[in-house]
Amino acid sequence: NVLSYIPPLKMAIFGGTHGNEMSGVTLVNLWTKNGAEIQRKAVEAVPFITNPKAVEKCTRYVDTDLNRAFTPENLSLIVQALVLRAQEINRIFGPKGSPEAYDVIFDLHNTTSNMGCTLILESSKDYFNLQMMNYIKVVALRIQTLCLVLLNEHPLLKYSTSRLEVGPQPQGVLRSNIFEAMRVILKHALDFIELFNEGVEFPPCTVEVFRVLERIDYPRDANGNIIAMVHPNLQDCDWEPLNPGDPMFQTFDGKTIHYQGSGTVYPTFINEAAYYEKQQAFITTRRETLVASAIKKA
Amino acid sequence: NVLSYIPPLKMAIFGGTHGNEMSGVTLVNLWTKNGAEIQRKAVEAVPFITNPKAVEKCTRYVDTDLNRAFTPENLSLIVQALVLRAQEINRIFGPKGSPEAYDVIFDLHNTTSNMGCTLILESSKDYFNLQMMNYIKVVALRIQTLCLVLLNEHPLLKYSTSRLEVGPQPQGVLRSNIFEAMRVILKHALDFIELFNEGVEFPPCTVEVFRVLERIDYPRDANGNIIAMVHPNLQDCDWEPLNPGDPMFQTFDGKTIHYQGSGTVYPTFINEAAYYEKQQAFITTRRETLVASAIKKA
Numbered sequence: 001n002v003l004s005y006i007p008p009l010k011m012a013i014f015g016g017t018h019g020n021e022m023s024g025v026t027l028v029n030l031w032t033k034n035g036a037e038i039q040r041k042a043v044e045a046v047p048f049i050t051n052p053k054a055v056e057k058c059t060r061y062v063d064t065d066l067n068r069a070f071t072p073e074n075l076s077l078i079v080q081a082l083v084l085r086a087q088e089i090n091r092i093f094g095p096k097g098s099p100e101a102y103d104v105i106f107d108l109h110n111t112t113s114n115m116g117c118t119l120i121l122e123s124s125k126d127y128f129n130l131q132m133m134n135y136i137k138v139v140a141l142r143i144q145t146l147c148l149v150l151l152n153e154h155p156l157l158k159y160s161t162s163r164l165e166v167g168p169q170p171q172g173v174l175r176s177n178i179f180e181a182m183r184v185i186l187k188h189a190l191d192f193i194e195l196f197n198e199g200v201e202f203p204p205c206t207v208e209v210f211r212v213l214e215r216i217d218y219p220r221d222a223n224g225n226i227i228a229m230v231h232p233n234l235q236d237c238d239w240e241p242l243n244p245g246d247p248m249f250q251t252f253d254g255k256t257i258h259y260q261g262s263g264t265v266y267p268t269f270i271n272e273a274a275y276y277e278k279q280q281a282f283i284t285t286r287r288e289t290l291v292a293s294a295i296k297k298a
Numbered sequence: 299n300v301l302s303y304i305p306p307l308k309m310a311i312f313g314g315t316h317g318n319e320m321s322g323v324t325l326v327n328l329w330t331k332n333g334a335e336i337q338r339k340a341v342e343a344v345p346f347i348t349n350p351k352a353v354e355k356c357t358r359y360v361d362t363d364l365n366r367a368f369t370p371e372n373l374s375l376i377v378q379a380l381v382l383r384a385q386e387i388n389r390i391f392g393p394k395g396s397p398e399a400y401d402v403i404f405d406l407h408n409t410t411s412n413m414g415c416t417l418i419l420e421s422s423k424d425y426f427n428l429q430m431m432n433y434i435k436v437v438a439l440r441i442q443t444l445c446l447v448l449l450n451e452h453p454l455l456k457y458s459t460s461r462l463e464v465g466p467q468p469q470g471v472l473r474s475n476i477f478e479a480m481r482v483i484l485k486h487a488l489d490f491i492e493l494f495n496e497g498v499e500f501p502p503c504t505v506e507v508f509r510v511l512e513r514i515d516y517p518r519d520a521n522g523n524i525i526a527m528v529h530p531n532l533q534d535c536d537w538e539p540l541n542p543g544d545p546m547f548q549t550f551d552g553k554t555i556h557y558q559g560s561g562t563v564y565p566t567f568i569n570e571a572a573y574y575e576k577q578q579a580f581i582t583t584r585r586e587t588l589v590a591s592a593i594k595k596a
Contacts, residue, residue: 029523030550058574059357112468170410170468172571176527176548225327229474250474252328273470276356 003127004298008197009103010044012093013186014160017107018274019054019061020171023182024108024164040190042197050089050107053081058172060274089159096159104132106189107160110178111167112273113282114236117147117181120163121209124151129162130292134207135192136185147185148239150268150285151209162189168236171273201296210239210266210285217279219249219257227251230271230281238268242284249281301425302596306495307401308342310391311484312458315405316572317352317359318469321480322406338488340495348387348405351379356470358572387457394457402430404487405458408476409465410571411580412534415445415479418461419507422449427460428590432505433490434483445483446537448566448583449507460487466534469571499594508537508564508583515577517547517555525549528569528579536566540582547579 015021015028031038031047038045049055053062062078093102117140119133133149140147150165164185169178196202219228228249234242241264242248249257259265265284269275272282313319313326329336329345336343347353351360360376391400415438417431431447438445448463462483467476494500517526526547532540539562540546547555557563563582567573570580 026524026550112471168468170466170471170571172469172574173410173569174524174527175533175569176530177533179527179550226324226472229472229477232474235473235475252324252477271471271473273468276470 002294007297011104012102013047014050014107016049016055021110022174023110040194043193105160107163109165110169115167115238118165120150127292134205136188149209151211213284215280218281300592305595309402310400311345312348312405314347314353319408320472321408338492341491403458405461407463408467412466413536416463418448425590430490432503434486447507449509511582513578516579
């Protein structure tokens with residue numbers, strides 16, 4: 001039972017979807033100027049800045065202050081500009097679901113959480129990306145780089161097929177260790193597509209993934225103000241087991257709030273800067289093993 | 299030769315001068331709601347959010363996108379609003395230099411640099427603040443907290459008399475370790491003023507400080523684009539000696555750029571997010587010993 005795909009598979013590399021995540025922005029700009037590093041005999045790979053306006057301002061997105069600085073007229077102009085940009089991206093790398101569409105769209109992100117290298121898979125049935133992530137995990141481990149897979153099933157929501165999060169790195173900062181880790185993961189992704197396009201068949205494999213369970217908010221008072229921080233025992237402990245009764249938050253007056261779930265979970269995206277506005281202190285996951293069918297080119 | 303001051307000395311505690319530095323914002327908000335923690339018998343201490351608009355948006359300041367989103371008319375409105383705010387602050391805590399002015403204005407900041415607890419002194423001749431910093435350094439050391447003094451002489455430029463930087467903490471993130479460290483330093487500052495107002499005389503003392511020497515920019519190409527990152531050997535090594543020939547930057551194509559100065563310096567503010575726009579990768583300092591006169595209340 002081997003899935004086959006019509007070659008050659010094409011790959012887009014997105015940076016700057018969030019304009020203050022500087023690793024992806026810097027790599028994509030670098031490869032736009034000089035593509036030698038991402039050139040492969042059998043792969044067409046295109047680097048692309050998705051939100052150049054946010055990159056220019058080094059902000060997550062350009063509409064952070066929509067409700068304050070802009071009139072309703074300006075607001076609708078900005079929404080229009082975003083829709084136009086999405087349509088433009090779909091014209092260049094899609095149309096989504098069509099035969100001309102890029103097969104792999106790798107979206108580069110960094111995070112303030114201590115997540116190391118995390119590949120985010122949008123669908124447990126996406127065997128091609130699952131095979132690619134398995135390949136990356138295995139070769140990365142050979143050079144002592146731990147790379148984990150987070151499964152967040154909503155295949156229709158995102159434009160990209162694979163998202164890479166590397167951390168910890170503050171927003172607006174470029175750290176050489178995060179930069180180099182991202183560069184290495186991208187290299188392995190390109191190598192995988194190169195091997196595939198050259199005709200290598202990948203046998204069925206099993207992949208350990210962490211499936212998103214729950215989004216946990218910060219404790220708040222009646223007015224919605226945060227009244228506690230991530231507990232020092234949990235801070236920076238992404239992917240480590242969190243058991244019922246373990247410290248989870250520390251209130252400003254020094255009380256510990258414990259995790260009350262029914263079993264062990266694996267927290268991640270702990271204390272990510274961008275998720276305060278989404279009312280999310282961390283997410284819980286459970287470990288699962290997925291099976292990917294064999295794949296080869298048609 | 300004892301300097302005397304007219305008691306009781308008053309203290310203002312500023313947070314939110316930069317709206318995305320969450321430790322000071324959170325502490326000031328906390329103490330505004332419940333001041334028990336900063337109450338002392340002999341000290342009047344007032345917590346104050348300096349830039350509430352930036353705090354509300356969780357941005358460094360509100361005019362980051364002045365050149366883009368705002369018309370010239372709006373721009374001058376914003377400048378007017380900032381001037382009004384500065385005048386308001388001067389009305390409440392000043393007038394600067396007058397007998398009614400607050401004696402100590404402590405401005406709380408956090409940084410993405412690995413600076414630990416750093417007190418910033420604006421003048422080597424400010425013996426009152428130097429005595430206070432010496433007190434904080436010595437008592438902090440007793441609980442194994444290293445607290446350093448950065449000397450940046452420009453006494454007329456800043457409104458505050460003492461600035462505290464604690465790091466590393468990403469912008470827009472609250473970490474419990476940074477929060478607690480800031481809280482402890484503030485406690486010692488209040489204790490010092492309490493002792494002083496109660497009549498304790500502080501004898502002459504010597505204080506080790508790091509005097510700002512030079513601001514070092516990232517290496518750039520002819521178009522002004524950054525072409526290198528802080529070298530992994532220098533990243534997070536704030537306050538550690540940097541010697542001529544030591545690695546300083548790493549270019550995106552993997553070359554090492556070495557420090558070319560004539561002697562040992564002590565770098566700090568290494569890779570601070572907010573200083574990219576100021577074209578500053580880090581600053582160099584040299585170690586000095588300052589002598590502070592004895593002080594007592596008049």
